Ligand SMILES: Nc1ncnc2c1ncn2[C@@H]1O[C@H](COP(=O)(O)OP(=O)(O)OP(=O)(O)O)[C@@H](O)[C@H]1O
């Protein structure tokens with residue numbers, strides 16, 4: 194499977210539930226075949242108290258299992274019928290990138306990939322699971338092959354696998370978040386020009402450059418919704434609940450609340466714009482693009498997703514700051530028939546926070562139905 198670092202090859206071909214786990218929250222989705230494309234079968238979400246999962250590592254397994262089992266038994270909508278799970282791996286604890294290899298035999302390539310991974314990660318090769326896939330090349334006769342590699346610490350993968358089994362499910366695959374986000378947002382997983390996907394969650398913002406038929410680079414910073422809410426709380430001297438309300442209702446609007454909410458959020462938005470600017474510049478100058486068409490290395494569009502991408506005025510602010518078109522992405526683009534962006538049970542705005550898990554669920558159902 195594309196970009197997964199753990200696969201249960203004997204898992205059969207039945208449907209799988211997507212499960213997006215982070216240290217403090219989780220979401221799950223099951224899709225089914227609909228009359229037009231796919232449809233939502235079930236979804237749910239919940240929180241983990243602090244310390245149960247720390248930096249991706251499951252510390253209190255019994256508690257995590259109990260919380261998940263309860264949530265799986267009572268989805269917010271529908272009923273889970275699949276027995277398999279495709280689970281996310283936290284971006285900051287995994288490694289995904291495209292490398293270039295000279296054209297070589299499969300057995301040589303395997304050795305070369307192992308060597309590349311050893312060079313690129315700060316851990317021993319025996320402490321990680323890794324996976325790779327040849328990337329479909331846009332042009333023939335370029336003399337090299339792009340390979341998408343991903344790796345994740347065994348400690349983290351084994352912890353998730355054990356939790357999934359103890360919940361009574363069969364782990365199908367573990368997939369790096371950025372791969373799932375790409376599957377959700379990039380129509381048919383193909384772009385004419387590089388696109389930057391920006392996933393703004395509660396604790397982290399991830400940057401993903403997707404070009405051609407594969408993601409090229411990923412990185413993430415620990416600045417997202419929670420820090421924005423904390424900034425409002427401090428600048429406007431209000432409690433967190435009130436700050437959250439201002440964050441949702443006002444956002445980057447200068448003309449409300451005497452501009453105080455704007456003043457609290459603007460430095461963070463500006464910082465985000467700077468991060469994106471340097472990330473894009475890095476990609477454009479380092480992209481392995483000898484084989485790409487003339488002029489096609491420039492990032493043509495930015496697609497926002499993640500719950501905090503709902504922030505009022507953010508796409509306009511970033512668009513002006515970066516001079517690149519910024520849009521809010523459609524996490525249903527490969528699930529529903531165009532131009533649909535939501536289903537009655539899960540509104541468009543809410544589904545932006547479901548981008549990763551919708552990509553995982555899509556991976557789960559695609560294996561069996563496409
Ligand atoms: N309507 C909204 N307007 C503004 N912010 C929102 C809205 N709805 C949710 N958020 C914010 O989105 C964030 C949650 O986003 P998301 O569900 O993508 O995070 P997550 O995947 O759980 O977190 P992470 O990826 O950081 O682990 C929270 O900070 C929340 O306050």
Ligand SMILES: [Mg+2]
Pocket residue numbers: 392394395499549
């Ligand atoms: Mg997230």
